[in-house]
Amino acid sequence: xxxxxxxxxxxxxxxxxxxxxxxxxxxxxxxxxxxxxxxxxxxxxxxxxxxxxxxxxxxxxxxxxxxxxxxxxxxxxxxxxxxxxxxxxxxxxxxxxxxxxxxxxxxxxxxxxxxxxxxxxxxxxxxxxxxxxxxxxxxxxxxxxxxxxxxxxxxxxxxxxxxxxxxxxxxxxxxxxxxxxxxxxxxxxxxxxxxxxxxxxxxxxxxxxxxxxxxxxxxxxxxxxxxxxxxxxxxxxxxxxxxxxxxxxxxxxxxxxxxxxxxxxxxxxxxxxxxxxxxxxxxxxxxxxxxxxxxxxxxxxxxxxxxxxxxxxxxxxxxxxxxxxxxxxxxxxxxxxxxxxxxxxxxxxxxxxxxxxxxxxxxxxxxxxxxxxxxxxxxxxxxx
Numbered sequence: 381x382x383x384x385x386x387x388x389x390x391x392x393x394x395x396x397x398x399x400x401x402x403x404x405x406x407x408x409x410x411x412x413x414x415x416x417x418x419x420x421x422x423x424x425x426x427x428x429x430x431x432x433x434x435x436x437x438x439x440x441x442x443x444x445x446x447x448x449x450x451x452x453x454x455x456x457x458x459x460x461x462x463x464x465x466x467x468x469x470x471x472x473x474x475x476x477x478x479x480x481x482x483x484x485x486x487x488x489x490x491x492x493x494x495x496x497x498x499x500x501x502x503x504x505x506x507x508x509x510x511x512x513x514x515x516x517x518x519x520x521x522x523x524x525x526x527x528x529x530x531x532x533x534x535x536x537x538x539x540x541x542x543x544x545x546x547x548x549x550x551x552x553x554x555x556x557x558x559x560x561x562x563x564x565x566x567x568x569x570x571x572x573x574x575x576x577x578x579x580x581x582x583x584x585x586x587x588x589x590x591x592x593x594x595x596x597x598x599x600x601x602x603x604x605x606x607x608x609x610x611x612x613x614x615x616x617x618x619x620x621x622x623x624x625x626x627x628x629x630x631x632x633x634x635x636x637x638x639x640x641x642x643x644x645x646x647x648x649x650x651x652x653x654x655x656x657x658x659x660x661x662x663x664x665x666x667x668x669x670x671x672x673x674x675x676x677x678x679x680x681x682x683x684x685x686x687x688x689x690x691x692x693x694x695x696x697x698x699x700x701x702x703x704x705x706x707x708x709x710x711x712x713x714x715x716x717x718x719x720x721x722x723x724x725x726x727x728x729x730x731x732x733x734x735x736x737x738x739x740x741x742x743x744x745x746x747x748x749x750x751x752x753x754x755x756x757x758x759x760x761x762x763x764x
Contacts, residue, residue: 389450393456400461400464404465414590416591419471420505420547422467423469423470423471423502427500427502435457439453441484445496446484455679462633463636471505471548474507478506478622479506479622482552482569490606504549505547505548505549505550506548506551507542507550509545510619511542512537520567520616522555524538524553524554524555525537526555526557526570526603532602532605533555533602533604534600535570535572535603536598537555538597539598542594542595544592545581550572551572552571554567554569561613567616568610569610569615569622571603572603578600579597580597582595635674638671638706639671642667645710645717648718649664667710667713677699677702678699711733714733
Protein backbone atom coordinates (compact mmCIF):
# COMPACT_ATOMS: atom_id res chain seq x y z
CA UNK A 381 0.00 0.00 0.00
CA UNK A 382 1.45 3.35 -1.11
CA UNK A 383 0.61 6.05 1.45
CA UNK A 384 2.08 8.96 -0.52
CA UNK A 385 -0.17 11.36 -2.41
CA UNK A 386 0.04 11.88 -6.15
CA UNK A 387 -0.22 15.30 -7.75
CA UNK A 388 -3.73 14.41 -8.93
CA UNK A 389 -4.78 13.47 -5.39
CA UNK A 390 -3.37 16.71 -3.99
CA UNK A 391 -5.33 18.65 -6.59
CA UNK A 392 -8.47 16.70 -5.63
CA UNK A 393 -7.94 17.68 -1.99
CA UNK A 394 -7.47 21.33 -2.89
CA UNK A 395 -10.65 21.42 -5.02
CA UNK A 396 -12.65 19.74 -2.27
CA UNK A 397 -11.37 22.18 0.37
CA UNK A 398 -12.27 25.12 -1.81
CA UNK A 399 -15.78 23.76 -2.43
CA UNK A 400 -16.36 23.10 1.27
CA UNK A 401 -15.19 26.61 2.17
CA UNK A 402 -17.87 28.05 -0.11
CA UNK A 403 -20.82 25.73 0.58
CA UNK A 404 -20.63 25.10 4.34
CA UNK A 405 -21.30 28.70 5.46
CA UNK A 406 -24.45 28.68 3.32
CA UNK A 407 -26.06 25.65 4.94
CA UNK A 408 -29.29 26.20 6.89
CA UNK A 409 -29.34 25.75 10.66
CA UNK A 410 -29.45 22.19 11.91
CA UNK A 411 -32.90 21.08 13.08
CA UNK A 412 -33.65 19.88 16.59
CA UNK A 413 -32.43 16.33 17.35
CA UNK A 414 -36.06 15.30 17.95
CA UNK A 415 -37.31 16.72 14.65
CA UNK A 416 -36.85 13.68 12.43
CA UNK A 417 -38.71 15.01 9.38
CA UNK A 418 -36.54 18.13 9.66
CA UNK A 419 -33.39 16.06 10.08
CA UNK A 420 -34.29 13.96 7.07
CA UNK A 421 -34.80 17.10 4.98
CA UNK A 422 -31.50 18.57 6.24
CA UNK A 423 -29.54 15.38 5.56
CA UNK A 424 -31.19 14.98 2.17
CA UNK A 425 -30.35 18.56 1.27
CA UNK A 426 -26.68 18.01 2.10
CA UNK A 427 -26.64 14.81 0.06
CA UNK A 428 -28.17 16.64 -2.90
CA UNK A 429 -25.44 19.28 -2.67
CA UNK A 430 -22.82 16.53 -2.75
CA UNK A 431 -24.57 14.93 -5.71
CA UNK A 432 -24.79 18.14 -7.72
CA UNK A 433 -21.10 18.87 -7.05
CA UNK A 434 -20.03 15.38 -8.13
CA UNK A 435 -19.09 14.08 -4.67
CA UNK A 436 -21.97 11.65 -4.07
CA UNK A 437 -20.98 7.99 -4.14
CA UNK A 438 -17.42 9.06 -4.74
CA UNK A 439 -16.01 5.53 -4.36
CA UNK A 440 -18.97 3.72 -5.92
CA UNK A 441 -18.27 2.14 -9.33
CA UNK A 442 -19.16 4.13 -12.41
CA UNK A 443 -21.84 1.67 -13.51
CA UNK A 444 -23.56 2.17 -10.14
CA UNK A 445 -23.72 5.95 -10.56
CA UNK A 446 -20.56 6.75 -8.60
CA UNK A 447 -17.33 8.41 -9.68
CA UNK A 448 -15.13 5.33 -9.42
CA UNK A 449 -12.65 7.27 -7.29
CA UNK A 450 -9.53 5.61 -5.94
CA UNK A 451 -9.42 4.46 -2.29
CA UNK A 452 -7.06 7.33 -1.53
CA UNK A 453 -9.44 9.92 -3.00
CA UNK A 454 -12.25 8.42 -0.94
CA UNK A 455 -10.21 8.73 2.24
CA UNK A 456 -9.20 12.29 1.34
CA UNK A 457 -12.89 13.11 0.95
CA UNK A 458 -13.68 11.65 4.38
CA UNK A 459 -10.77 13.46 6.00
CA UNK A 460 -11.56 16.85 4.53
CA UNK A 461 -15.33 16.79 5.11
CA UNK A 462 -14.86 15.70 8.73
CA UNK A 463 -12.15 18.27 9.44
CA UNK A 464 -14.25 21.01 7.89
CA UNK A 465 -17.20 20.10 10.11
CA UNK A 466 -19.42 19.11 7.19
CA UNK A 467 -22.70 17.29 7.97
CA UNK A 468 -22.55 13.52 8.40
CA UNK A 469 -24.68 11.28 6.19
CA UNK A 470 -27.24 11.17 9.02
CA UNK A 471 -30.55 9.61 8.05
CA UNK A 472 -29.02 8.52 4.73
CA UNK A 473 -26.38 6.28 6.30
CA UNK A 474 -28.10 2.90 5.71
CA UNK A 475 -28.74 3.68 2.05
CA UNK A 476 -25.33 5.18 1.37
CA UNK A 477 -23.15 2.88 3.47
CA UNK A 478 -25.05 -0.44 3.61
CA UNK A 479 -27.98 -1.03 1.25
CA UNK A 480 -26.66 1.01 -1.68
CA UNK A 481 -23.25 -0.68 -1.85
CA UNK A 482 -24.93 -4.09 -1.44
CA UNK A 483 -27.30 -3.44 -4.34
CA UNK A 484 -24.38 -2.12 -6.40
CA UNK A 485 -22.50 -5.37 -5.75
CA UNK A 486 -25.36 -7.89 -5.84
CA UNK A 487 -28.37 -6.30 -7.53
CA UNK A 488 -29.61 -6.69 -11.09
CA UNK A 489 -29.30 -3.88 -13.63
CA UNK A 490 -32.96 -3.02 -13.06
CA UNK A 491 -32.56 -2.92 -9.28
CA UNK A 492 -29.48 -0.72 -9.50
CA UNK A 493 -31.26 1.68 -11.88
CA UNK A 494 -34.31 1.89 -9.57
CA UNK A 495 -32.71 2.27 -6.16
CA UNK A 496 -29.21 3.70 -6.48
CA UNK A 497 -29.89 7.12 -8.09
CA UNK A 498 -32.40 8.19 -5.37
CA UNK A 499 -29.92 7.14 -2.69
CA UNK A 500 -27.14 9.17 -4.25
CA UNK A 501 -29.40 12.22 -4.63
CA UNK A 502 -30.68 11.95 -1.05
CA UNK A 503 -34.26 11.53 -2.26
CA UNK A 504 -34.95 8.20 -0.57
CA UNK A 505 -33.98 6.98 2.92
CA UNK A 506 -33.34 3.37 3.87
CA UNK A 507 -33.46 1.55 7.19
CA UNK A 508 -32.01 -1.82 8.20
CA UNK A 509 -34.34 -4.64 9.23
CA UNK A 510 -31.88 -7.27 10.43
CA UNK A 511 -32.03 -7.62 14.26
CA UNK A 512 -34.96 -9.34 15.96
CA UNK A 513 -36.15 -9.32 19.59
CA UNK A 514 -35.53 -13.06 20.12
CA UNK A 515 -32.39 -13.45 18.01
CA UNK A 516 -29.90 -11.30 19.93
CA UNK A 517 -26.51 -11.35 18.22
CA UNK A 518 -27.33 -14.63 16.45
CA UNK A 519 -28.65 -13.16 13.22
CA UNK A 520 -29.04 -16.60 11.65
CA UNK A 521 -31.79 -17.46 14.16
CA UNK A 522 -34.16 -14.81 12.77
CA UNK A 523 -37.84 -15.83 12.62
CA UNK A 524 -39.50 -13.27 10.35
CA UNK A 525 -41.22 -15.42 7.72
CA UNK A 526 -41.72 -14.72 4.03
CA UNK A 527 -44.10 -17.07 2.21
CA UNK A 528 -44.15 -17.01 -1.58
CA UNK A 529 -47.55 -16.12 -3.03
CA UNK A 530 -47.35 -15.71 -6.78
CA UNK A 531 -45.16 -12.73 -7.62
CA UNK A 532 -44.92 -11.55 -3.99
CA UNK A 533 -43.70 -12.63 -0.59
CA UNK A 534 -46.09 -12.36 2.35
CA UNK A 535 -43.95 -11.26 5.31
CA UNK A 536 -44.85 -11.64 8.99
CA UNK A 537 -42.64 -10.96 12.00
CA UNK A 538 -40.86 -8.12 13.79
CA UNK A 539 -37.54 -6.29 13.79
CA UNK A 540 -35.81 -4.19 16.43
CA UNK A 541 -33.06 -1.52 16.50
CA UNK A 542 -34.20 -0.49 13.04
CA UNK A 543 -32.28 2.72 12.38
CA UNK A 544 -34.34 5.67 11.06
CA UNK A 545 -37.38 3.47 10.36
CA UNK A 546 -39.80 6.31 11.14
CA UNK A 547 -38.55 8.40 8.21
CA UNK A 548 -37.40 5.63 5.84
CA UNK A 549 -38.84 4.87 2.42
CA UNK A 550 -37.24 1.43 2.13
CA UNK A 551 -35.98 -1.30 4.43
CA UNK A 552 -33.20 -3.79 3.70
CA UNK A 553 -35.02 -6.73 5.22
CA UNK A 554 -33.83 -10.22 6.14
CA UNK A 555 -36.53 -12.89 6.07
CA UNK A 556 -36.69 -16.67 6.36
CA UNK A 557 -37.96 -18.10 3.07
CA UNK A 558 -37.27 -21.78 3.83
CA UNK A 559 -37.94 -22.73 7.46
CA UNK A 560 -36.79 -26.31 6.83
CA UNK A 561 -33.35 -25.38 5.50
CA UNK A 562 -30.27 -25.08 7.75
CA UNK A 563 -30.31 -21.75 9.56
CA UNK A 564 -27.88 -19.97 7.24
CA UNK A 565 -29.39 -21.33 4.01
CA UNK A 566 -33.06 -20.41 4.27
CA UNK A 567 -32.71 -16.60 4.41
CA UNK A 568 -33.42 -14.01 1.70
CA UNK A 569 -32.60 -10.28 1.40
CA UNK A 570 -35.56 -8.10 0.40
CA UNK A 571 -36.10 -4.42 -0.29
CA UNK A 572 -39.38 -3.63 1.46
CA UNK A 573 -41.32 -0.38 0.93
CA UNK A 574 -42.01 1.13 4.35
CA UNK A 575 -45.40 2.46 3.26
CA UNK A 576 -46.70 -1.02 2.44
CA UNK A 577 -49.91 -2.08 4.24
CA UNK A 578 -49.14 -4.06 7.39
CA UNK A 579 -45.97 -2.16 8.40
CA UNK A 580 -46.10 -0.60 11.88
CA UNK A 581 -43.22 1.48 13.28
CA UNK A 582 -42.78 2.11 17.01
CA UNK A 583 -39.84 4.44 17.89
CA UNK A 584 -37.46 3.46 20.69
CA UNK A 585 -35.86 6.04 22.99
CA UNK A 586 -32.19 5.50 23.76
CA UNK A 587 -30.23 6.24 26.94
CA UNK A 588 -29.21 9.56 25.38
CA UNK A 589 -32.86 10.47 24.78
CA UNK A 590 -32.77 10.11 20.99
CA UNK A 591 -35.17 8.08 18.85
CA UNK A 592 -33.09 7.01 15.86
CA UNK A 593 -34.08 3.37 16.45
CA UNK A 594 -37.47 1.71 16.21
CA UNK A 595 -39.33 -1.55 16.46
CA UNK A 596 -40.98 -2.60 13.20
CA UNK A 597 -43.93 -4.99 13.14
CA UNK A 598 -44.86 -6.79 9.91
CA UNK A 599 -48.36 -8.20 9.51
CA UNK A 600 -48.71 -10.05 6.19
CA UNK A 601 -46.81 -7.39 4.28
CA UNK A 602 -46.63 -8.10 0.55
CA UNK A 603 -43.19 -7.52 -0.96
CA UNK A 604 -42.68 -8.12 -4.71
CA UNK A 605 -40.39 -11.01 -5.60
CA UNK A 606 -38.65 -8.54 -7.92
CA UNK A 607 -37.44 -6.75 -4.75
CA UNK A 608 -35.31 -9.71 -3.70
CA UNK A 609 -31.58 -8.99 -4.02
CA UNK A 610 -29.72 -12.20 -4.82
CA UNK A 611 -31.25 -15.64 -5.20
CA UNK A 612 -33.94 -17.01 -2.91
CA UNK A 613 -32.38 -18.57 0.20
CA UNK A 614 -29.01 -16.98 -0.65
CA UNK A 615 -29.65 -14.05 1.66
CA UNK A 616 -27.00 -15.02 4.20
CA UNK A 617 -24.23 -14.58 1.63
CA UNK A 618 -25.74 -11.26 0.51
CA UNK A 619 -25.97 -10.24 4.16
CA UNK A 620 -22.26 -10.90 4.63
CA UNK A 621 -21.68 -8.41 1.80
CA UNK A 622 -23.86 -5.85 3.62
CA UNK A 623 -22.09 -6.44 6.94
CA UNK A 624 -18.67 -6.18 5.31
CA UNK A 625 -19.59 -2.64 4.21
CA UNK A 626 -21.11 -1.85 7.62
CA UNK A 627 -18.01 -2.98 9.51
CA UNK A 628 -15.40 -2.17 6.91
CA UNK A 629 -16.11 1.40 5.83
CA UNK A 630 -19.15 2.78 7.64
CA UNK A 631 -17.14 4.13 10.60
CA UNK A 632 -14.28 5.61 8.59
CA UNK A 633 -15.30 9.24 9.02
CA UNK A 634 -15.75 8.71 12.74
CA UNK A 635 -12.08 7.82 13.15
CA UNK A 636 -11.20 11.27 11.84
CA UNK A 637 -13.77 12.78 14.21
CA UNK A 638 -12.29 10.91 17.18
CA UNK A 639 -8.80 12.16 16.36
CA UNK A 640 -10.13 15.71 16.29
CA UNK A 641 -12.02 15.10 19.56
CA UNK A 642 -8.85 13.81 21.20
CA UNK A 643 -7.03 17.00 20.19
CA UNK A 644 -9.81 19.13 21.70
CA UNK A 645 -9.69 17.03 24.86
CA UNK A 646 -5.94 17.62 25.17
CA UNK A 647 -6.53 21.37 24.81
CA UNK A 648 -9.11 21.31 27.61
CA UNK A 649 -6.83 19.21 29.81
CA UNK A 650 -4.06 21.79 29.48
CA UNK A 651 -6.52 24.58 30.27
CA UNK A 652 -7.95 23.01 33.44
CA UNK A 653 -4.72 21.60 34.83
CA UNK A 654 -5.52 17.89 34.47
CA UNK A 655 -2.71 17.67 31.89
CA UNK A 656 -0.27 17.65 34.81
CA UNK A 657 -1.33 14.08 35.61
CA UNK A 658 1.27 11.79 33.94
CA UNK A 659 -1.14 8.82 33.97
CA UNK A 660 -3.69 10.87 32.00
CA UNK A 661 -1.04 12.01 29.52
CA UNK A 662 0.08 8.42 28.93
CA UNK A 663 -3.52 7.36 28.40
CA UNK A 664 -4.12 10.12 25.87
CA UNK A 665 -0.83 9.37 24.13
CA UNK A 666 -1.84 5.74 23.78
CA UNK A 667 -5.22 6.79 22.37
CA UNK A 668 -3.45 9.07 19.90
CA UNK A 669 -1.39 6.12 18.71
CA UNK A 670 -4.41 3.83 18.61
CA UNK A 671 -6.51 6.14 16.45
CA UNK A 672 -3.51 6.69 14.19
CA UNK A 673 -3.19 2.92 13.79
CA UNK A 674 -6.92 2.64 13.10
CA UNK A 675 -6.59 5.19 10.32
CA UNK A 676 -3.76 3.14 8.76
CA UNK A 677 -5.91 0.00 9.12
CA UNK A 678 -8.70 1.87 7.38
CA UNK A 679 -6.40 2.68 4.49
CA UNK A 680 -5.37 -0.96 4.27
CA UNK A 681 -8.98 -2.22 4.35
CA UNK A 682 -10.13 0.22 1.67
CA UNK A 683 -7.16 -0.67 -0.53
CA UNK A 684 -7.93 -4.38 -0.07
CA UNK A 685 -11.56 -3.74 -1.02
CA UNK A 686 -10.44 -2.01 -4.20
CA UNK A 687 -8.35 -5.02 -5.17
CA UNK A 688 -11.21 -7.43 -4.47
CA UNK A 689 -13.85 -5.66 -6.54
CA UNK A 690 -15.03 -3.09 -4.02
CA UNK A 691 -16.29 -5.34 -1.21
CA UNK A 692 -14.40 -5.00 2.10
CA UNK A 693 -12.90 -8.17 3.57
CA UNK A 694 -12.88 -9.67 7.04
CA UNK A 695 -10.33 -7.03 8.11
CA UNK A 696 -13.38 -4.84 8.71
CA UNK A 697 -14.14 -6.93 11.80
CA UNK A 698 -10.66 -6.20 13.18
CA UNK A 699 -11.27 -2.50 12.63
CA UNK A 700 -14.78 -2.55 14.15
CA UNK A 701 -13.60 -4.44 17.23
CA UNK A 702 -10.67 -2.13 17.91
CA UNK A 703 -12.55 1.06 17.08
CA UNK A 704 -15.51 0.28 19.36
CA UNK A 705 -13.31 -0.09 22.42
CA UNK A 706 -11.06 2.85 21.54
CA UNK A 707 -14.09 5.14 21.20
CA UNK A 708 -15.41 4.06 24.59
CA UNK A 709 -12.04 4.69 26.19
CA UNK A 710 -11.86 8.11 24.52
CA UNK A 711 -15.09 9.23 26.19
CA UNK A 712 -14.14 7.62 29.51
CA UNK A 713 -11.04 9.80 29.30
CA UNK A 714 -13.22 12.80 28.47
CA UNK A 715 -15.19 12.22 31.67
CA UNK A 716 -11.92 12.15 33.60
CA UNK A 717 -10.74 15.42 32.06
CA UNK A 718 -14.05 17.30 32.26
CA UNK A 719 -15.10 16.03 35.69
CA UNK A 720 -18.57 16.92 36.93
CA UNK A 721 -19.16 19.06 33.86
CA UNK A 722 -19.35 15.91 31.77
CA UNK A 723 -22.48 14.85 33.68
CA UNK A 724 -24.60 17.75 32.43
CA UNK A 725 -27.11 16.11 30.10
CA UNK A 726 -27.20 18.91 27.56
CA UNK A 727 -23.42 18.72 27.15
CA UNK A 728 -22.39 17.39 23.74
CA UNK A 729 -19.59 15.48 25.46
CA UNK A 730 -22.06 13.60 27.64
CA UNK A 731 -24.31 12.66 24.75
CA UNK A 732 -21.31 11.40 22.79
CA UNK A 733 -20.14 9.41 25.82
CA UNK A 734 -23.56 7.79 26.22
CA UNK A 735 -23.60 7.04 22.50
CA UNK A 736 -20.15 5.42 22.73
CA UNK A 737 -21.56 2.77 25.07
CA UNK A 738 -23.50 1.28 22.17
CA UNK A 739 -20.53 0.80 19.88
CA UNK A 740 -19.53 -2.61 21.27
CA UNK A 741 -23.04 -3.76 20.32
CA UNK A 742 -23.90 -1.81 17.15
CA UNK A 743 -22.95 -3.33 13.77
CA UNK A 744 -22.17 -6.67 15.41
CA UNK A 745 -21.21 -7.18 19.04
CA UNK A 746 -17.56 -7.39 20.04
CA UNK A 747 -18.08 -11.06 20.86
CA UNK A 748 -19.28 -11.71 17.30
CA UNK A 749 -16.33 -9.76 15.87
CA UNK A 750 -13.91 -11.86 17.94
CA UNK A 751 -15.49 -15.02 16.58
CA UNK A 752 -15.10 -13.75 13.02
CA UNK A 753 -11.46 -12.83 13.59
CA UNK A 754 -10.74 -16.18 15.26
CA UNK A 755 -12.49 -18.38 12.70
CA UNK A 756 -12.13 -16.53 9.38
CA UNK A 757 -8.79 -14.79 9.81
CA UNK A 758 -6.85 -16.94 12.25
CA UNK A 759 -8.42 -20.23 11.14
CA UNK A 760 -9.22 -21.38 14.67
CA UNK A 761 -11.87 -24.10 15.16
CA UNK A 762 -15.40 -23.04 16.06
CA UNK A 763 -16.23 -22.95 19.75
CA UNK A 764 -18.64 -25.48 21.20
